[in-house]
Every structure is written in C-alpha cells, then in structure tokens.
Amino acid sequence: MAGCVASIPRPSFHTLPARLRDRAAPLLASVTQTMSGLRDKSVRVWRTAIATACEYLSRLRRSVSAVAARLSVVRDQLKQSFDRWVEGGALFPARHAERARLLEESPRKGSSRTMAQELAAIMPPPPVTPFLRLRALAAGAFAVVGVFVVGFGVWAVFAPLESAAIAGGAIEAESSRKTIQHLEGGIVARILVKDGDRVAAGQPLIRLDDTKPQATVQMLQMQLWDAQALEARLLAERGDLGTIQFPSTIRPAARNAPALADIIAGQIKIFDTRRKLLASRIEVVERRKAQDGQEIESARFQAQAAAKRVAIIKDEIGVVAPLVAKRLQARGRLTQLEREQAEIEGRLGDAQARMAKARQSQGEAEAMILQLESDHQTEIAQSLRDARAQIFELHERIQAANDVLARTVVRAPEAGTVTDLRIHTPGGVVAAGEPLLDLVPGDDRLIVQAQVKPEDIDLVRPGLDARIRLLSYKHRRVPPVDGVLTYVSADRLVDKETERSYYEARIRIDEASLHSLPEVEIMPGMPVEVLIKTGEFTVAHYALRPVFDSFNRAFRED
Known part of the structure; x- marks a missing residue:
C-alpha cells in the first residue's frame, strides 16, 4: 500500500486547467494567508505557554521553599517529641537501648545531621517488597522517558537543520561543447584528426577541395586588375598626361601574369587612340576656326575698300549735284554716280555681313572645342566613378572569396579534444551547415x-x-x-x-x-x-510541514 501511495504523482498547481487555476488562486491566497495567521498565532500560543510554564516553575520553587521551611519546623517539633519520649524511659523497650545511646550521642539542635538521618537512627528500616521495587523501577523509567521527551522537544524546536x-x-x-560545422560545404580532401586527438587553437582539422574557390578568387583578381588599369588610364586622360601611371601592385604582378600584361597593353593602346581621336576632332574645329578668321580678314578688306569708294562717290556727287541743279551738267551723270554709290554700299553691307557670319562661326568653333573637351572630361569622370565603384565591389567580393577559400581548411576554434567525428571518407560530400565533429574545450x-x-x-x-x-x-x-x-x-x-x-x-x-x-x-x-x-529549519518545522501542505491541498477543486 505504501508503495502504491508513493507512486501517485504529486499534484501541481500548474497542471490544473486555466479556469480552475483562476478560480482557485484567490481561495489559495486566502487559505495561505489564514494558515500564515494560524502559524503566527501558534507561535504566540507557544510563547505564552512557555512564559506561563516559567512563571509556574517560579511559583513552584517558592512553594518548595515554603514547604522546606515548614518541614524544618516539623522536624524541630518531632525532635522535641522524641526527646521527651526518650527521657520518659518507661515506654522505651530494652531492645532499643543501643539506639537510645546513639540518640544521646547525636548532636542536638543546630547539628549537621538531618532529620532523615535521625529518624533512620531511631526507626527500624521499612521492609522491601516486590511492589516497592516495581514502583521504583517504573518511576525511574518514567523519569528517563520524561527527560528524553523534554530534551528532544527542546532540540526539535531550537536546533537548526x-x-x-x-x-x-x-x-x-x-563555454559548452563546440560543434564544428562548415558554412558552404564541399568535397572532403583530407581528414587530419581522429577521435580523442588533442588539438591546439587554429590547428587544421579537415581540408576540403579548394578548386572552385581558388578559381573564383583568380577570376575576381583579374577583374580587379582590369578595373585598376582602367582607373589609371582615366586618371592619365583627366590630367592630360603623356603616359599612364599604373599602381605599384600591378607592374610586378604583370611579370608573372600574361593576362595582366595584356590588360596593361590594351589600356595603353586605348589611351593613345583616345588622345589621337580627341586631338583630331579639335584639329578639325581649329581649321574651321582659322578659315573663319581668314574670311573675316577678307570681308574686312572688302568693307574698307567699299567704304572708301562710297566716300569718293559722295564727294563727286557733292560736286556734280550743284552743276546739275544749275543745268551746267547733264542729269545722267548724277544718276550714274548715285547708282554706283548704291551698288558700292550694297557690297559694303555684304562684306560686313560676311565678316559677322565668319566671326559667329569662329565663336561656334571655339564653343565646339570647349564642348569636345567638356564631353571628354565628363565621359572620363563618369567612367572613373564606375571604375572606382567596380574596384570597391571587387575588393569586397575578393575578401568574401578569400574567406570561402580559407574556410576550405577547417580549423579548431580553440584548444581541446576531438570527439564524435562524423566524417570518415576522403572524397565524400559535406552539405552546407552539416556538423563535422565536436570539440571539448581543454583549457576551459x-x-x-x-x-x-x-x-x-x-x-x-x-x-x-x-x-x-x-x-x-x-x-x-x-x-x-x-x-x-x-x-x-x-x-x-x-x-x-x-x-x-x-x-x-x-x-x-x-x-x-x-x-x-x-x-x-x-x-x-x-x-x-x-x-x-x-x-x-528545525525538526519541528519538518514535522509540521506535511500538516500545512495537507491544508493547502485540502481546498482544491477536483
């Protein structure tokens, strides 16, 4: 039966349904508060009982003192009675002569002998019966049990456990057991450790095939060199330099990388071609500008000549006109002079117009040259921004690719012992994130x-x-x-x-x-x-705790 009871699982407040917990929580709080009050009241009752017992013992001590004083008086009275009885002599038997002699020899009042000793000297010893022996043994046993019970009770209340x-x-x-995994996965090339091996921090554990990561790094490195060569060429074009100043990291690498040497040669060729193309375009515009200058000079000379002829004709008209008015000169001469004046003035206006047009064309040529140079610089700036953005991106991609390449060698994150090695076949495939082995930290x-x-x-x-x-x-x-x-x-x-x-x-x-x-x-x-x-806690607390727990469980809903 005891085993069956012990196997019953202990009910828990948290296993009850939420509805019952909500209904039982206030009742449980009230019961807990009530039991706490009862516990405090019990402590006060015990304290009051102990104080009452102490007071009762004090009174008992005073009563015992009073009884002792009364017994002393009774002793004196009994002693006087025995003295008178002994002095009478008539009633004293002969068989008590020796005891009488002892009484005569015993000290009187104020002696150190007690009343019990004097009575023992006078009275004969009482007979010892089995009942008296049994009663004495029972009294001793009860005394021992009482002392044990009282001592155990005091120890249970005050002794801490x-x-x-x-x-x-x-x-x-x-720092817990470390599970070593691989982020990308791959093909196992070599397994360098076994279960039970102690390894140092950073020691290689497993090598994966690095063919693909190595190719990725090389491809990205070539793209980076191409972008850096492009940047150097654009910087030379922007500064109108005669040659390209390639970075110091490219020239030494070109000795061992034919592809990089081809990239450098290609950028130099593009640089020369673009310079010649820009120079030819500017030269065409400069020629046009020179032609416009010549046209301006020719028109200016023609305009100057026409202006002189117009001035001469005006002077001649000034001479002929009065003569025609006085009828001294024929009218036809004046008309001819006026016709020539109008024709020459037309030529003068045409020369001035051609000169203005040539000057305008010359201005357009200068603007075209500036536009060519501006477009060239704008193109360089845009290409330079793109090249630098590509260089930055390639640096990041190369760093990531180098990390992938470095992770093909699985290393110990810290010193420890290899355990639970999960791969055993070189050439096997490891999935991304698959656990490879566990490492138990050694210095942790x-x-x-x-x-x-x-x-x-x-x-x-x-x-x-x-x-x-x-x-x-x-x-x-x-x-x-x-x-x-x-x-x-x-x-x-x-x-x-x-x-x-x-x-x-x-x-x-x-x-x-x-x-x-x-x-x-x-x-x-x-x-x-x-x-x-x-x-x-005390033993009394442990003894009473099941009682309080039973009270706490008594007010629960089934």
Whole structure:
C-alpha cells in the first residue's frame, strides 16, 4: 500500500486547467494567508505557554521553599517529641537501648545531621517488597522517558537543520561543447584528426577541395586588375598626361601574369587612340576656326575698300549735284554716280555681313572645342566613378572569396579534444551547415549543469552555496565538493527525451575544495548530484510541514 501511495504523482498547481487555476488562486491566497495567521498565532500560543510554564516553575520553587521551611519546623517539633519520649524511659523497650545511646550521642539542635538521618537512627528500616521495587523501577523509567521527551522537544524546536534542493546534473565546460560545422560545404580532401586527438587553437582539422574557390578568387583578381588599369588610364586622360601611371601592385604582378600584361597593353593602346581621336576632332574645329578668321580678314578688306569708294562717290556727287541743279551738267551723270554709290554700299553691307557670319562661326568653333573637351572630361569622370565603384565591389567580393577559400581548411576554434567525428571518407560530400565533429574545450573551466525541479524553484536563486557529490566516485572515499550557484534559467525548460520539466542551473566548482582531493579528476560528462542549500529549519518545522501542505491541498477543486 505504501508503495502504491508513493507512486501517485504529486499534484501541481500548474497542471490544473486555466479556469480552475483562476478560480482557485484567490481561495489559495486566502487559505495561505489564514494558515500564515494560524502559524503566527501558534507561535504566540507557544510563547505564552512557555512564559506561563516559567512563571509556574517560579511559583513552584517558592512553594518548595515554603514547604522546606515548614518541614524544618516539623522536624524541630518531632525532635522535641522524641526527646521527651526518650527521657520518659518507661515506654522505651530494652531492645532499643543501643539506639537510645546513639540518640544521646547525636548532636542536638543546630547539628549537621538531618532529620532523615535521625529518624533512620531511631526507626527500624521499612521492609522491601516486590511492589516497592516495581514502583521504583517504573518511576525511574518514567523519569528517563520524561527527560528524553523534554530534551528532544527542546532540540526539535531550537536546533537548526540545513535544508537543500536536490538536483541531478553533469560536469560541463563553461563555454559548452563546440560543434564544428562548415558554412558552404564541399568535397572532403583530407581528414587530419581522429577521435580523442588533442588539438591546439587554429590547428587544421579537415581540408576540403579548394578548386572552385581558388578559381573564383583568380577570376575576381583579374577583374580587379582590369578595373585598376582602367582607373589609371582615366586618371592619365583627366590630367592630360603623356603616359599612364599604373599602381605599384600591378607592374610586378604583370611579370608573372600574361593576362595582366595584356590588360596593361590594351589600356595603353586605348589611351593613345583616345588622345589621337580627341586631338583630331579639335584639329578639325581649329581649321574651321582659322578659315573663319581668314574670311573675316577678307570681308574686312572688302568693307574698307567699299567704304572708301562710297566716300569718293559722295564727294563727286557733292560736286556734280550743284552743276546739275544749275543745268551746267547733264542729269545722267548724277544718276550714274548715285547708282554706283548704291551698288558700292550694297557690297559694303555684304562684306560686313560676311565678316559677322565668319566671326559667329569662329565663336561656334571655339564653343565646339570647349564642348569636345567638356564631353571628354565628363565621359572620363563618369567612367572613373564606375571604375572606382567596380574596384570597391571587387575588393569586397575578393575578401568574401578569400574567406570561402580559407574556410576550405577547417580549423579548431580553440584548444581541446576531438570527439564524435562524423566524417570518415576522403572524397565524400559535406552539405552546407552539416556538423563535422565536436570539440571539448581543454583549457576551459569546468562547471556543473544541473536540472532543478519546478517545485523547488521558489527556494533556488543565484549566490546560494551547494554541495556537489561526484557519483563516479564512492561516497565513502570522496566527500562532496563545494560550489556556488551562479545561474538559474528565467523560464522552465522541457527535456525532449523524457518530456520532464526543469529549470537549468549552473554551479561554479570551488577550486580550493577540488584541490584538496588530489586523487579526484573531473571531466566533462561526469554525473553529479547537487545539494543546493536553501536555508536552515528545525525538526519541528519538518514535522509540521506535511500538516500545512495537507491544508493547502485540502481546498482544491477536483
């Protein structure tokens, strides 16, 4: 029956439905408050009872003192009566002569002998019966039991006992066991370690095939050199330099890279071609500008000649016109002079118009030259921006490609021991993110990772002392190790295998306590049992706790 009762799972408030929890929470709070009041009232009752008992003992002591005084008076009275009885002589039997002699020899009042001794000297000893012997044994037994009960009660009320929450766990590395994975995956080239090998930080563990990452890096490097050569050519064009100043990183590399030498030669050829093309365009416009200048000079000469002829004709008309008015000269001569004047003035206007047109064309030629140079610089600036953006992007891509290339060698992130190696076949394929092996840190500090029961979480908090029992060693040979609770999870966790709820706790092992056991060597994975000290309680508290727990469970809805 006891085993059946013990197998019944303990009810938990958190396992009740939400509706029942909401209805039971106020009642539980009220019951808890009532029980707290009853507990305080019980403490006050016990204190009052103890005070009353102390007062009763004080009164009893005073009563005993009064009784002792009365007994002293009775003793004196009895002594006087016996003295008178002995002095009478008639009633005293002969068989008591020796006792009378002893009474005569005994000291009188004020002697150190007690009344009991005097009575023992006078009265004959009482007969010893089995009943008296049994009563004496019973009185002694009751006295012993009473002393034991009172002593145990005082010890149960006042003697403190340590309370602890028990949790199972295991030794773990403080930074936990490391699972080594590969981001991109690939083909396994070489496996450099095996299970149990101790490795240093940065030591190669596995090599993957680097053909594809190496080709990617080389391709991106060629694109970078091309963009840098383009940038150098554009800078030379923008500064109107005679030659291209290539970066110092390109020239040495061109000796061992024929493709880079071809890139440099191509940029030099483009540079010369573009310079010649721009120069030819500007030269064409300059020729046109020179022709316009010649046209301007020719028109200016013609305009000057026409202006002189117009002036001469005007002078001649000034002479002929008065003569024609006086009828001294024929009218036809004046008309001819006026016709010539109009014709020459027309030629003068035409020359001036051609000169203005030539000047306009010359201005357009100058503007065209400026436009050609501006377009050329704009094109260079745009190409330079694109080239520099490409260079920046290629630097980033090359860095990423170099990272991928470097990751083809899987290295140990820190010193430790290789365990659970999952690949064993060179040439096999590793998927992206697939675990390759586990690494147990070697220089990391070891801690205890324990699982605290949910019903004990209200007593557990960081900073509490703990005792760690190493289950791999016999308890008689190896005492528990001291530790300190450093971490308690903020929420409840569930074990995926057992589906049992728990709170994760971490305990730091006391190095001094561990060093005091030179024969003990701890390692990750070792099972332990942790006793987390939660406080001090008395035996009476433990005895009465089931009563209070039964009250707490009595007011729950089924």
